[in-house]
Amino acid sequence: MTESIKANSALLVVDVQNDFCPGGALAVEEGDQVVPRLNPWVERFAKAGRPIAYTRDWHPREHCSFREQGGPWPVHCVQKTSGADLHPDLKVKGPLFDKAFKADEEAYSGFGGFLVDANGRISNLSLADWLRGHGVKHVYIGGLTTDYCVRTTTLDALKEGFEATVLGDAIRAVNVHPDDGRRAVEEMKRAGAEFMGVSLSV
Numbered sequence: 001m002t003e004s005i006k007a008n009s010a011l012l013v014v015d016v017q018n019d020f021c022p023g024g025a026l027a028v029e030e031g032d033q034v035v036p037r038l039n040p041w042v043e044r045f046a047k048a049g050r051p052i053a054y055t056r057d058w059h060p061r062e063h064c065s066f067r068e069q070g071g072p073w074p075v076h077c078v079q080k081t082s083g084a085d086l087h088p089d090l091k092v093k094g095p096l097f098d099k100a101f102k103a104d105e106e107a108y109s110g111f112g113g114f115l116v117d118a119n120g121r122i123s124n125l126s127l128a129d130w131l132r133g134h135g136v137k138h139v140y141i142g143g144l145t146t147d148y149c150v151r152t153t154t155l156d157a158l159k160e161g162f163e164a165t166v167l168g169d170a171i172r173a174v175n176v177h178p179d180d181g182r183r184a185v186e187e188m189k190r191a192g193a194e195f196m197g198v199s200l201s202v
């Protein structure tokens with residue numbers, strides 16, 4: 001990893017939760033493989049004193065995205081269950097931002113997330129406002145999943161006026177349709193996101 005991180009940047013780690021990893025309720029193939037690719041970036045941003053934010057899908061048990069409520073997904077990332085926990089091997093060096101925590105609201109994008117405060121309560125500070133408060137202009141994005149939450153987080157970052165670099169080796173797709181991940185990458189690129197690989201030898 002020889003390229004230096006850009007000035008005024010932050011790292012966004014999207015939904016690296018047990019339910020999206022092998023063995024989880026909405027497992028993504030190789031979902032856990034993003035963890036060893038993200039950890040060197042976490043170390044790097046921490047060392048540089050740059051902000052790192054972690055988003056979580058954080059659903060109530062009757063969430064509208066679940067099939068039993070007419071939604072498209074199996075029950076996943078239910079609040080305060082182990083499935084909603086971040087992957088145990090992920091290095092956590094920044095605050096959590098929870099999203100889709102109301103039964104009738106879906107939020108794929110991390111920009112639908114709000115800061116979890118020191119008491120573990122969801123505050124009213126949005127991810128975008130938190131980033132701006134830290135003087136962030138450029139976000140690096142990795143995590144799960146390429147075709148849903150990484151895609152929408154990246155598109156929203158650009159819409160919010162941030163520059164975005166997607167860590168291309170540190171994302172994985174659900175691929176409900178076989179090409180969804182590839183199409184999502186194309187969509188993010190068209191919208192203006194840069195892509196960058198990650199060396200594992202760091």
Ligand SMILES: [Zn+2]
Nearest residue numbers: 057065077100
């Ligand atoms: Zn969800």
